[in-house]
Amino acid sequence: MIVRASQLFLPTLREAPADADAVSHKLLVRGGFIRQVGAGLFSFLPLGWRVHQKVVQIIREEIDAIGGQEMLCPVLTPAELWKTSGRYEITEVFKLEDRAGREFVLPLSHEETFTFHARELQSYKQLPQILYHFSTKERDESRPRGGLLRVREFVMKDAYSFDRDEAGMEHSFQLHAGAYRRIFERCGLQTYEVEAESGIMGGRESWDYLAPTGSGENELVLCENGDYQADREAARGVPRTPDFPESLSAPEDVETPGVATIEDLASFLDVDAAATSKAMPVVTADGRLVLGLVRGDDQLNEEKLTTELESGFRPATDDEIRATFGAGGGSLGPVGVDVEVVADELLRDGQFVTGANRDGWHLRGVEAGRDYQPRFADIRALQEGDRCPICGGTLSIQTAIEVGHIFKLGRHFSERFEARFLDEDGREKLLVMGSYGVGPARTIAAIVEQHHDEHGIAWPEAVAPYDAHVVALPGVEQQAEETAAALDAAGRDVLLDDRDQRAGEKFADADLIGCPIRVTVGKKTLDDGAVDVRDRATGDEHRVPIPELSGKLAGV
């Protein structure tokens, strides 16, 4: 196929839009792949949609290969389905009514609808099943950001597996894990498969696929020796051992005027920050006030505490703090107050400095178990400098984009929808489900984050908008056409830049758009009856006679 740039809707920009921050956002907009319509809302222009479709096709092939069956469910969904599942209350769900007042939901994924259909599965003989579709998802995000990284509307491939038992679900889950690895590999995207934090739903196992990038919302933890990888939210690191002062037989008051932060406290008392503790009062969804306690040099991991409390929570207000502890924020501690204390595991052994619940005072030598009775849990966030839990190697943290997420759902939805089947033993049982999502747009953003230089994008072949970009310089239009035709005959999709522009501008656009090879046709080369073939990613350039083009392409 040959497409002429002179007739293509391909508005490239010399400068990045002022509101773009992420590299992928800037380059996709500048290259004429996408345009913003509103916050978190993007149109895919012709070139962008070609890339999107290529990613979609790769996903389709890999999911089909594990037995997936493509179908299509509606976006507009009766609210009743969501009330049945219990997800109607989720804040990010878009809700609307028709003119008769009937309630609808715009789904953020399609578990409800697929489970609704799965009720037609009646016998174990029909299992397992993998059903999927590509469809538009809507999310009322509090804050869209980073171009394609977090949006309010996007196409997602979501697949659902239905099995007769856990073993079947495990098998379906592993099939998808394999498919996902192949999908990202084919897209030229480096990803890491990590266990995800299950959060408020609790108990469900899920894996994330994280692509390390320059910008993103996730943090990937990697061991220098390659034997450990995790999402920072769920990562287990081995922290350093604190330098404890001499222990005391009982807590001792110490006056600390004006000391509000851990840093101040450590230097004022001349103790290791790791030998202090930090108290964070929170209020759970059902109104309980809980004191979260972590080591002074640590940070609380909100997800972990949510899991531990089996409830979401918010920070306590100043008034609540004052009423419960009799002191302000900087002087709180677990001793002598009647509140539930959840202490991090690291506070189990040793003596720590804590707030005294008296403004301007702290306590030295506070010991869990002796001076207060906490519930212990792992609620600290992993931090740079922690050691690998497997080999003791150094852990690094880098930003990443979550491009895929696969869940073992179990019977959560089948129970609510009463999606049962008759098993071999004659008993009626609930379907055991899994769900598997991947976003092509996010995948594209991640690919750009991983494959670009200062001039623009360098697409991996499998997802490039066109295989070759033929730059036709003035005076050799005829030969440029012949070159494009030769590439086309060799089965390549060709973008032929036949615009009446200067060479520099065409080269700059070619670099920006990022097709894997650029073929320059100009007077300089024509004496040899040849063209210059340049590899976008490496910059290598070779002169190739036109008749040999199709044969030479593989080894540019």
Add this chain to the structure above:
RNA sequence: CGGGGCGUAGCGCAGCCUGGUUAGCGCGUCGCGUUUGGGACGCGAAGGUCGCCGGUUCGAAUCCGGCCGCCCCGACCA
């Protein structure tokens, strides 16, 4: 949801503080000419409800109030 920033031609911006010609600049666009292997040059031209509504004033892009939109940070570090 909290904080900060921004909104002036297709894109990127200045002007606003200190109100007063016909609202500018660069890029892009259109026409003519010269050019033509890394974003050329000359001449000419088009293109603006200064985000919206209201107020102050003889006079508002500029000052005041309200609203809308967009971006960034935060929504653990008490």
